[in-house]
Amino acid sequence: MQCGTDVLEDQYVICKHCESQLPFTNFSQIQNSPVEKIFWGRVKIQTVVSILFFTKESIVQKIVFELKYKQNKKAGYLLGKLIANELIYSNKHKHIDYLIPIPISRKRLRGRGFNQAQVICESIIAHGYNIPIFKGLVKLKDTPTQTHKDRKNRGNQTNSFFFLNDFENLTNKHLLIIDDVLTTGATLEAASYILSQSNPASIHIATAAYTLH
Numbered sequence: 001m002q003c004g005t006d007v008l009e010d011q012y013v014i015c016k017h018c019e020s021q022l023p024f025t026n027f028s029q030i031q032n033s034p035v036e037k038i039f040w041g042r043v044k045i046q047t048v049v050s051i052l053f054f055t056k057e058s059i060v061q062k063i064v065f066e067l068k069y070k071q072n073k074k075a076g077y078l079l080g081k082l083i084a085n086e087l088i089y090s091n092k093h094k095h096i097d098y099l100i101p102i103p104i105s106r107k108r109l110r111g112r113g114f115n116q117a118q119v120i121c122e123s124i125i126a127h128g129y130n131i132p133i134f135k136g137l138v139k140l141k142d143t144p145t146q147t148h149k150d151r152k153n154r155g156n157q158t159n160s161f162f163f164l165n166d167f168e169n170l171t172n173k174h175l176l177i178i179d180d181v182l183t184t185g186a187t188l189e190a191a192s193y194i195l196s197q198s199n200p201a202s203i204h205i206a207t208a209a210y211t212l213h
C-alpha cells in the first residue's frame with residue numbers, strides 16, 4: 001500500500017498526503033443524506049454516517065481489502081481514526097452509550113483471525129471517542145452473498161442470523177453500530193432490527209465507507 005513518494009511511519013497504511021486525498025463524503029453535513037435514506041421505511045435509525053466513498057479500483061477499496069483479506073490491522077486503525085475524527089466533533093454523537101461492532105460468524109472469525117468491525121471500534125476508542133464496546137451481539141452463521149436487486153425480499157431472512165445477549169443492558173441506551181462498508185444496508189438493518197427489540201433510546205450507524213452504485 002505504498003504511494004511511492006513518501007516514507008511511511010510504522011502505524012500507518014497510507015501516508016498523510018494520500019490520507020488527505022481520500023474521497024470524503026461529508027455526509028454528516030447534509031440533512032437526509034443518501035446513507036440515511038437507505039434505511040427509510042425499513043427500521044428506525046437516528047443518524048447514519050459513512051466517511052468515505054467506496055468505488056471499484058479505488059484506494060478505499062484497497063484499504064478495505066487489506067483489512068478483510070490481508071489481515072492488515074493498520075487498515076482498520078486508519079478507518080477507525082477517520083470515524084473517530086467525525087464522531088468527536090459531532091453534536092449528534094455526544095450521548096452514545098455503546099459502540100456495537102457488526103459481528104462476524106465464528107467460522108469467518110477463525111479464518112480471518114479478527115473481526116474487522118471490532119478492530120475499527122478499538123481504533124475509534126484509541127483516537128479519543130472513548131465509548132465502551134457492547135459485545136452481546138452475535139452472528140450465528142454467514143449471511144449469503146446478496147445483490148442489490150433482491151434487497152426487498154430478504155428483510156426477515158437475515159434477521160435470524162443475529163442473536164442478542166444482554167437484552168436488558170441496552171434498554172434506554174443510545175447505540176452506535178459500527179461496520180466497515182455500507183452497501184445495501186441489509187446487514188445493518190438486520191442488526192438494527194434485533195437491537196431494537198431491547199428498546200434502546202436510539203440506534204445510530206457509522207461506517208468507514210459507502211458503496212456508490
Ligand SMILES: [Zn+2]
Nearest residue numbers: 003006015018
Ligand atoms: Zn502517499
